[in-house]
Every structure is written in C-alpha cells, then in structure tokens.
Amino acid sequence: MAIGRETVENILKLTNPKWKTSITRIEPNKIVTRGYPQEDLIGNISYPEMAYLLIKGKMPSEKDSKMFESVLVSFCDHGVTPPSTQVSRLMASTGSSMNSCVSGGLLSFGKYHAGALERSMKILQELVQNGVIGYNGPLESHHDIRAVAGVVVDEFFNNNEKIPGFGHRYHSEDPRASKLIKIAEEYGCNGVHTELALAIEEILFEIKGIKMNIDGANAGILSDLGFDWSLGTGVFMMGRLPGIISHVFEEKTIEPPFRKIFDVDEIHYQDTEVKTRSLARVMNKNNK
Secondary structure: OOOOHHHHHHHHHHHOOOOOOOOEEEEOOEEEEOOEEHHHHOOOOOHHHHHHHHHHOOOOOHHHHHHHHHHHHHOOOEOEOOHHHHHHHHHHHOOOOHHHHHHHHHHOOEOOEEHHHHHHHHHHHHHHHHEEOOEEOOOOOHHHHHHHHHHHHHHHHHOOOOOOOEOOOOOOOOHHHHHHHHHHHHHOOOOHHHHHHHHHHHHHHHHHOOOEOHHHHHHHHHHHOOOOHHHHHHHHHHHHHHHHHHHHHHHHHHOOOOOOOOOHHHOOOOOOOOOHHHHHHHHHHHHO
16 A cells, blocks of 8 residues: 555654654643643742753652752852852943843853862762772772772872862851751751762861862762752752842842943053053064
C-alpha cells in the first residue's frame, strides 16, 4: 500500500525532530511542565519548588524545598559592595532601561564574583567522587574526608592560591554561611560534600583563621542536594536577581540622573607629564 505524502512528512517529523526538550510540552490550550499541567502548579507550589522542578526534573521533598529556598534567599543581596550592583546602578544613572541595567549586572559575574560558587562545587564534587592519591573516591569515611581536606589545603597553599568558598573580603565570619549549615543539619541536607567543606574550614581556621563563606556553604549544600557544579552560577543568578532589580529601581527613583560618584580631584593620575616636545618630534618625523 502506498504511503501518502502527508503521512511520510508526519513520520519524518517524529523521527527527525528539529528540537528536543523534556522540560515543557506546548499544545493548543495545554502547557505541561515536567509532567505537571501548569494550571495545577500555579497556586500550589512555591517559586523555589518550581525552579527545582525545572532544573532537576522532579518535585523536591518538603525538606529539600525548604533548603533550596534558604539557599536562594542567602544570595539575595550584599549591598552596593559587589561589582554587579555597582555596574547596574551606574547604568541606571545614565538612563538605561531596567532590562539593560539588570543584564549589565548579570554579565559582570565572573571568576572572582559569582564564579566562586561554581568552582567550589566542582572541587567538592570531583574530590568526593574521585578522592586523591592514597584516598580513593567515592569518599565515605570521616577519616578519608579529613585526610582529603588536608591534601587539598596543602595543594592550594603550595600553589599560593585561595580555595574558592573560603574567606571574605568584608567578613571575618560570614553570618550567612553558619546559618545555612545549621539549617542543612536541621533538614538533614548535609551530606558528604558539606562534611568535606566543613573539614576544609576546620583546617583553614587552625592555620590561617579563615572561615567558610556563603559560597563554600552553598557549594556543599547544593552538591548534597544533587545539583551539578555547572549549575552553580545559574543558581546564584536566580538568588541575586531581585537584589539587582531593587538597586536599579532605587537608583532611578531617589538619585539624580548621571550622578557624580567622585570629584575629578579624587582621581590619581600615575603619569601626568605632558609630552608635547616628544609629540612634536614624532609629527615632524612622520611629515618627512
């Protein structure tokens, strides 16, 4: 029996789709996200639960939901000290639109701002999975975790490098980190990754008086919740976004446009010599 052209086209569409996704199915008058009709999700789950469902593909347990919510809240804002906030406010001062200002702030995230969470997650996850020479992974015993923590600290110190997730330029003890660890213990969300982070902190504090910061705490917690390290910056962005929006709005509503941040006499010029004679020689040489 001959197969009609329309049937062949339908078969090809099914076997050779141009786009594949398992996140949300869109059909006429129907929106299904991760198997749940969106009209059922609306009003029944929280925003953190929705974010967890989208990323992980499953609904979180009540404790995981509360823990993830705490993680997002912990990232919400750090005043005008971060470069991302300063970038956003400076852009707002020029009259840029809300979306441009927020985009500028998010685009300013890099290795030294926001990137520490992702790097810390990667280190913890690779160590837990693979261990180090003499202490093969996956790590399970408290003895091995402590031993691996010591090796990591020595390696970073020998290379004169800072361990991401530890130390803070403003806080000798980040109050957010200790609260997050306490909540993780309360909800039973502190697993081997968090234990490794705490072991590193213990050694660092003994040697240098350095404590864990918010990124180190959340690196362990998010890893124990099953988030891949490559999602770290994305999770940070979700938490920090409301803070950036609020700073942009504040700048636009209470500060004068194009406001002066500092006076000209506050700028230090390292080389103020005016080289007019040298320039004249160069111009005469070029004219010959």
